[in-house]
Amino acid sequence: MRPYIDVHCHIGSTVSRSPSVGQSVGRYMARMASAGVTAAILSPTAGGPQAHGVRDTRRQNEEVARACQAFPDRFPLGLAGVEVRHEGAGVDELRRAMMDDGLVGFMCHPALSGHSLGAELHPFLEVVAEGSGLCLLHQAGSTANIAAYARRFPTIIFIIGHVSMNRQTHDDAIRQCADIANVWYDIAQKPTPDEPEWGLPHLLGGLAADRVMFGSDAPYYDFRLVQRLVEDADIDHTAKDGIAHGAATRLIRSLLPEWEPPTGALHPPQRYTDDEMWAARGPRLL
Numbered sequence: 001m002r003p004y005i006d007v008h009c010h011i012g013s014t015v016s017r018s019p020s021v022g023q024s025v026g027r028y029m030a031r032m033a034s035a036g037v038t039a040a041i042l043s044p045t046a047g048g049p050q051a052h053g054v055r056d057t058r059r060q061n062e063e064v065a066r067a068c069q070a071f072p073d074r075f076p077l078g079l080a081g082v083e084v085r086h087e088g089a090g091v092d093e094l095r096r097a098m099m100d101d102g103l104v105g106f107m108c109h110p111a112l113s114g115h116s117l118g119a120e121l122h123p124f125l126e127v128v129a130e131g132s133g134l135c136l137l138h139q140a141g142s143t144a145n146i147a148a149y150a151r152r153f154p155t156i157i158f159i160i161g162h163v164s165m166n167r168q169t170h171d172d173a174i175r176q177c178a179d180i181a182n183v184w185y186d187i188a189q190k191p192t193p194d195e196p197e198w199g200l201p202h203l204l205g206g207l208a209a210d211r212v213m214f215g216s217d218a219p220y221y222d223f224r225l226v227q228r229l230v231e232d233a234d235i236d237h238t239a240k241d242g243i244a245h246g247a248a249t250r251l252i253r254s255l256l257p258e259w260e261p262p263t264g265a266l267h268p269p270q271r272y273t274d275d276e277m278w279a280a281r282g283p284r285l286l
């Protein structure tokens with residue numbers, strides 16, 4: 001299979017759902033190695049431990065930063081997490097994570113971290129804009145808010161997380177975001193629909209095809225299903241390479257020009273059984 005670069009994955013645990021779900025860096029590396037994913041942009045999990053508030057968020061951010069520092073070829077970029085309830089303290093932590101730890105922006109998840117993708121994120125986005133960084137945003141009903149951010153903060157690169165999980169989000173993203181140059185998209189959790197109106201070729205036709213990227217949404221989803229969708233799609237090899245790794249390589253190099261995609265074998269620090277990596281209920285990893 002062609003190499004895949006993952007622009008959407010999470011390290012840590014989501015404890016605000018039952019049962020909790022999560023992955024360590026090592027377990028994710030095992031999943032990468034077993035599925036042909038050669039590199040990734042790391043994010044923390046949303047819904048992580050919050051018993052100690054922003055100090056817990058800092059611990060999550062530091063875990064991402066440590067992985068990026070330990071494996072810079074595999075994890076060239078890392079993102080911080082933000083919780084709307086942390087307000088100014090959260091903005092300070094984001095600035096610290098970017099300046100001290102080398103993270104390049106943030107990931108946020110509206111449902112799990114209290115955001116509406118409105119003005120409450122402007123102070124966080126200003127910090128990222130100062131460094132011309134990157135934000136991975138999960139949608140809050142519509143992508144209209146992300147389009148508004150992208151116009152307001154033109155120096156930030158935005159990734160819309162899982163842009164085509166269903167027909168509604170697929171159509172909405174095409175309507176709102178197709179022509180905005182600093183909006184990129186990932187296809188995490190995209191199913192293979194029976195209707196061609198929201199199949200992968202239609203998505204490539206509706207959005208800027210050279211900004212559509214693979215995302216795993218690990219540890220929540222059996223992302224091999226999305227790789228299979230790409231491999232089986234009725235599109236040419238160049239388009240498949242673009243989704244699998246071409247667009248992501250371009251995005252990463254726009255922030256880190258010296259980075260080269262790794263070509264050697266990936267050796268995870270621990271051997272995991274197939275069941276430990278891929279036990280699932282439907283497409284949902286356990």
Ligand SMILES: [Zn+2]
Nearest residue numbers: 008138161217
């Ligand atoms: Zn996600």
